[in-house]
Amino acid sequence: MALRRTSRITGVVTSRFRLGEADRVLTLLSPERGKFKAIAKGVRKPSSRLGGGVEPFAELHLGLASGRTFDVVTQVQSARVWLGLRGRLGSSAVAWYAAELVERATSEEQPEPALYDLLLRAWDLLESGAADLLVARWTELGILDAAGHGPELDACLDCSRAPLEGEELRWDAEAGGIRCATHGEGAPLSSDALRLLRALRRFAPEELAALRLPAAALLEVDRALRGSILALYGREPRSRSFLDEVMA
Ligand SMILES: [Zn+2]
Structure with a gap:
């Protein structure tokens, strides 16, 4: 042999x-x-x-x-x-989802240490008790940023104007980022949702806790990033439907 x-x-x-x-x-x-x-x-x-x-x-x-x-x-x-993830259904659903997002963003036999670290950090956050859904959104945004498709959160993609406090915006999943109402279409994105997206990019857990965001903002961010992940991969991650089921 x-x-x-x-x-x-x-x-x-x-x-x-x-x-x-x-x-x-x-x-x-x-x-x-x-x-x-x-x-x-x-x-x-x-x-x-x-x-x-x-x-x-x-x-x-x-x-x-x-x-x-x-x-x-x-x-x-x-x-x-990460023993804490095995016993909690919501956390383990997000942990598998994060693993799939990172797996799909990584190429065969191509070292991607930053993506590897992103996955371990997501598991750390889940184990430390950060809210499962916030970790899911944080991982999506981290994948988009790492893949070079990080959404623009500071200015309209078209006119480059920074949004005003309280201004209602639009989300462009394909081009990646915010648009003002004049230059965008589709579902609105509130300024609360924009604040949440910006806080997620920094991921300061205490800042997120202090935001006291309406549940609607989390839903808007969910829909926005879901669209961006779909645009990045061309289809929904397999583990997404299980995650939705667990979180329903
Ligand atoms: Zn504009």
Whole structure:
């Protein structure tokens, strides 16, 4: 048998699916390697040595052997576990959603350490008790910014005029940003929603708590960023409908 190339790497599981009787194919994200797939053989058997080690919401040290199609996980050790996310349905739904957003923004075998950090920061925020929906919106905005599609929040995309206090604006998901009522169309975006978007970009949790925003502003921001994410990826993330169900 030919000698297999082996490697060690740090990463997180962003998605997984079952293969055959007892295996799982994992999509992993690593700051050094970007996105890649690996197979965890026999991992669904109770006797598996890998077993609980390849759970989600954990940063793992992995031993890998190169395989025919995918690398094969030979060893796994948890470096850090976000245990708080596993027991809370809302937080874990946002954590999976954030993982999918980051997974889709990362290319195969292309290191994207900033996106990796964004995902870990989202999990940190969730675990520290930040509101689940705010973390979901923060992650969406962070992805857009990191992908070079960060929406314009300071001036109308058309006339470059800064919005006045209390002015009702429009959101342009395709071009990315705000427009004044004269130069935009579609659903209105209130100045409360704009304040929330700006605070999310800074993500100062105490500032967000102090905003005392009407629930309507959160809905407007949800709709605006949802449109922007759709424009970025061309379709809705798979985990979005589960998130909506959990949050309903
Ligand atoms: Zn304008």
